[in-house]
Amino acid sequence: MSDSVEKPANSALVLFSGGQDSATCLAWALARFERVETVGFDYGQRHAVEMQARLDVRDGLAEVLPGLADRLGPDHVVDLTGYGRIADSALTADRAIEMDARGLPTTFVPGRNLVFLTCAAALADRRGLGVLVGGMCETDSSGYPDCRRETIDAMERALGLGLDQPVVIETPLMALTKAETWALAHDLGGEALVGLIVEASHTCYRGDREHRHAWGYGCGDCPACELRAAGYGEWAGRP
Template sequence: MKPNPEANSNRRALVLFSGGQDSTACLAWALERYAEVETVGFDYGQRHRIELACRQTVRREIAAQFPAWAAKLGEDHLLDLRLLGQISDTALTESRAIEMQANGLPNTFVPGRNLLFLGFAATLAYRRGASVLVGGMCETDYSGYPDCRDNTLKAMQVALSLGLDTAMTIETPLMFITKAETWSLSEQLGGPALNELIIEHTHTCYLGDRGLRHAWGYGCGSCPACELRRKGHDEYLAAKATCA
């Protein structure tokens, strides 16, 4: 995943940035590659709204701890998509138990979420002169969401490029790697300092719980997002110990 300076030196990127582990790793990945990187977040009435506050803390910490990245970190944008929450019936937009549904998907799946996010992000990128969208979608360690699949993202890239009549690239650096490998990627990009920043300042827990700090970060420890993050962190540490 080494950057190609000649290919990316003049390109601007827009990172879909939630304030979680995955999007923070993607932000670091983009800052290593592109001339300027802006971020966009979405308020869709999510139950774990605390992530919206974490976004700004993560951006400030990255700028403070990584001066080379700070020089390329551009504006942040927060889009109001609360209509999505109003038409959704999910455990991410309502106070209800997280469980599996008859269709095999967890009820944390918000139908159309990533499709809407990418559409609005592409519109913003077009206006801001960016030609790359970067997202943390992944189909390796994930909850089975169909709008996280590589084929979905490839189809969206074609549709957006045609609809805007300009090339719009969707980059998904985490698509085929595990959560353990995501921890390794962020360490490769920013060393132990970036992983410590992720542990201390990012938010992933679906329930919005920041009352207890675990070795892998804050969260309830039992929702699917926390379980994936904990498992990945455990595997990452085990792999490091084996290589030591």
């Protein structure tokens, strides 16, 4: 007999890094599911600011989305530092951010979303949460292969086979540009949610929380900052 808990369709587990995309996904999930929990992953990121951003965004959402605050349940953190050591990248070690021989940025952490989804599916199984929600996007990203729709579809099938029950992975940003992601955040929570994402979320690969831009904090020239800045500029109608 399976030890898994019955998973209601009106519950979700959000893969939550504290960045712009996962913050938007968390707001999206709160608008759609009656019970929402979050999970973060400590995989040896160079910058602890990411883990703090998770807490700041979660706390802020209760203020900017007060009508949905009672839907937000516990947060979970999974220790994956061992994995981070073997999946060496510019996000886990002091390496230059550049393109590698495969044409992928050195910020690519091999198999990161595959590991995250496997852990999240196991947690959701035990917590009785019906849907996984992730901020993967293949439209406006750094070209990571584990963010592609094809990869997520394959993981959904593999996890379903491995757990012997359907696994649903929702990726609301998959086909959106960064400008459309800003627009979605505005649709979900207006200026208050956009302001929270600007101030509290963290995307910069260099962990820069000193330089404040219209779109938030960051170095301004790493790939993550460039995508976020360009998307914000397009959405806000600014150069």
